[in-house]
Amino acid sequence: MPAVRDVSFTVGADEVVALVGESGAGKTTTALAVLGLLPSSARVRGSVRLEGTSLLDLSDRAFSALRGARIAMVFQDPRSALPPVHRVGALLVEALQLHDRRLSRAAALARAAQLCTLVGLPGRTLDAYPHQLSGGQRQRVLVAVAVANRPRLIVADEPTSSLDVTVQAQVLEVLHRAREAAGASLLLITHDPGVVAGHADRVVVLRDGQVVEQGDVTTLFDAPRQDYTARLLRAEAFAATRSEVEPTGPAAVELVDVHRTFRSRSRWTARAADEAVAAMDGVSLVVPRGATLALVGESGSGKTTTALAIASLEPPEAGTVRVVGTDVSTVPQLGRAERLALRRRVQLVFQDAGGSLDPRMTVRQALAEGLRASAATGADVAGVLRLVGLPAALADRYPHELSGGQLQRVALARALASRPEVLVLDEPVSALDAPVRAELLALVDRLRDELRLTCVLVAHDLGVVRAHAELVAVMYRGRVVEQGPAHVVLDDPRHPYTRALLAAVPVADPRVRPAPVPLLDDDAPPTAGCRFRHRCALRAALPGDLAQQCTQVDPVSRRTEGRDVACHHADVPVQRHP
Numbered sequence: 001m002p003a004v005r006d007v008s009f010t011v012g013a014d015e016v017v018a019l020v021g022e023s024g025a026g027k028t029t030t031a032l033a034v035l036g037l038l039p040s041s042a043r044v045r046g047s048v049r050l051e052g053t054s055l056l057d058l059s060d061r062a063f064s065a066l067r068g069a070r071i072a073m074v075f076q077d078p079r080s081a082l083p084p085v086h087r088v089g090a091l092l093v094e095a096l097q098l099h100d101r102r103l104s105r106a107a108a109l110a111r112a113a114q115l116c117t118l119v120g121l122p123g124r125t126l127d128a129y130p131h132q133l134s135g136g137q138r139q140r141v142l143v144a145v146a147v148a149n150r151p152r153l154i155v156a157d158e159p160t161s162s163l164d165v166t167v168q169a170q171v172l173e174v175l176h177r178a179r180e181a182a183g184a185s186l187l188l189i190t191h192d193p194g195v196v197a198g199h200a201d202r203v204v205v206l207r208d209g210q211v212v213e214q215g216d217v218t219t220l221f222d223a224p225r226q227d228y229t230a231r232l233l234r235a236e237a238f239a240a241t242r243s244e245v246e247p248t249g250p251a252a253v254e255l256v257d258v259h260r261t262f263r264s265r266s267r268w269t270a271r272a273a274d275e276a277v278a279a280m281d282g283v284s285l286v287v288p289r290g291a292t293l294a295l296v297g298e299s300g301s302g303k304t305t306t307a308l309a310i311a312s313l314e315p316p317e318a319g320t321v322r323v324v325g326t327d328v329s330t331v332p333q334l335g336r337a338e339r340l341a342l343r344r345r346v347q348l349v350f351q352d353a354g355g356s357l358d359p360r361m362t363v364r365q366a367l368a369e370g371l372r373a374s375a376a377t378g379a380d381v382a383g384v385l386r387l388v389g390l391p392a393a394l395a396d397r398y399p400h401e402l403s404g405g406q407l408q409r410v411a412l413a414r415a416l417a418s419r420p421e422v423l424v425l426d427e428p429v430s431a432l433d434a435p436v437r438a439e440l441l442a443l444v445d446r447l448r449d450e451l452r453l454t455c456v457l458v459a460h461d462l463g464v465v466r467a468h469a470e471l472v473a474v475m476y477r478g479r480v481v482e483q484g485p486a487h488v489v490l491d492d493p494r495h496p497y498t499r500a501l502l503a504a505v506p507v508a509d510p511r512v513r514p515a516p517v518p519l520l521d522d523d524a525p526p527t528a529g530c531r532f533r534h535r536c537a538l539r540a541a542l543p544g545d546l547a548q549q550c551t552q553v554d555p556v557s558r559r560t561e562g563r564d565v566a567c568h569h570a571d572v573p574v575q576r577h578p
């Protein structure tokens with residue numbers, strides 16, 4: 001069966017075309033066909049032309065020479081796209097000299113330094129290995145490699161889907177600048193309606209391997225002809241709030257001044273174990289029974305460590321984590337039966353459902369363990385599958401036979417099989433397309449209400465947080481910098497970091513083009529005073545004496561306007577920001 005058929009579209013000079021569609025619609029296959037990277041077993045018919053050159057008629061050698069020169073690519077996972085054994089400088093020099101053999105090493109190095117500047121990275125990045133860089137920095141290196149030879153077309157396959165909103169905004173800004181500098185067109189594969197609206201000129205919609213609709217971005221957002229297109233381009237209803245009533249009642253989850261530190265290799269030196277990174281630095285929060293708390297923040301903020309601590313998988317070094325009445329720091333001293341009982345009452349659902357399920361086990365076998373733990377309730381495989389909206393016929397399938405949405409439902413079913421009281425969901429929908437994501441979140445909401453679950457949701461999509469959580473805790477470098485009812489924090493954020501997160505969310509409206517984003521060239525935090533101050537827009541606008549307070553005194557969390565916020569100047573009106 002063909003993966004794609006009768007796919008026809010054009011990308012004009014200097015144009016950005018977004019290729020959208022559910023997983024399995026044929027987006028990546030189409031991109032790989034354009035790049036000549038489909039496996040040799042694939043049969044490709046038709047015509048792919050780049051400025052008059054018929055790409056499908058090229059020999060492998062001629063296509064290789066063209067790739068990286070006239071067509072370049074930026075993939076989703078820069079970790080696998082960048083060879084780990086080469087420094088960034090060597091990678092860029094190689095990319096440049098491969099397509100211009102007369103270029104001297106000195107000239108190539110000078111151009112590599114220019115490329116680093118173009119993508120907002122400091123010159124020392126040239127001496128770094130890919131593993132010494134953050135995900136966003138690696139993606140910027142990939143953009144620099146892509147535009148090194150001033151290509152005519154860049155193909156970017158989900159270039160930001162694994163990144164946090166602030167890092168995503170920076171990588172998109174870098175891609176925009178680099179594309180303009182190179183004078184290239186862009187074929188952009190993305191499942192994010194905000195990214196489509198903010199960056200594309202035209203949109204091509206794929207379904208089951210065929211183009212079902214295409215047109216300019218405003219027309220497709222305003223008047224899509226297909227319901228399918230409307231569902232794909234509809235963002236999570238950001239205006240819809242789960243509840244404006246602050247949840248109260250006995251706590252199901254309570255953290256008091258929790259600390260957790262990891263040793264880590266420095267980003268910029270080869271010395272091992274020379275940095276202590278505080279993943280949790282005095283984290284305190286409460287989730288009343290039946291409520292949903294969202295943990296948000298960039299990678300490295302400590303939100304996943306906090307979620308794992310609640311799931312009793314990451315014991316705290318100091319402080320108290322109390323879950324359904326049990327202090328999890330006492331878990332090592334508990335007997336096996338008590339430990340298992342606690343594990344049964346608190347269940348975790350991971351982002352990568354496929355990776356969290358054993359590929360050798362059928363769905364039935366995967367669910368059996370949880371069901372054994374709750375044998376007294378009389379639940380069975382078919383019943384648990386029904387609970388998550390899956391047919392009983394799926395019970396004898398293996399994970400590789402399921403779609404992404406089905407896998408995530410099976411992971412949810414496995415968690416629910418033991419009848420937990422607390423469900424910890426770590427980015428449960430971030431790998432899914434918009435329609436599947438909306439269905440799964442609606443299911444979690446329904447189950448939460450029906451089964452009276454308490455939920456802790458790790459999320460980077462603030463639209464998801466708003467629609468599905470009553471409470472939110474915003475984390476930055478191991479600290480909770482702002483927390484309170486979701487509608488209070490998201491409607492009127494008081495911490496400059498919360499404001500920055502909200503400002504970075506792409507808006508699913510083509511009339512609202514993203515504002516230029518300042519590129520951060522160094523993410524090393526200050527060691528004294530407020531740890532956010534090197535990125536803080538508010539501090540930059542403060543008079544000297546107030547700004548000095550940020551430099552000298554570490555802010556502690558205090559109650560203001562219905563939420564807790566750790567900023568000396570949370571009361572300064574927002575219009576004073578630059």
Ligand code: SF4
Nearest residue numbers: 530533536550567568
């Ligand atoms: S304390 Fe100062 S630097 Fe820190 S977030 Fe507040 S204004 Fe910004």
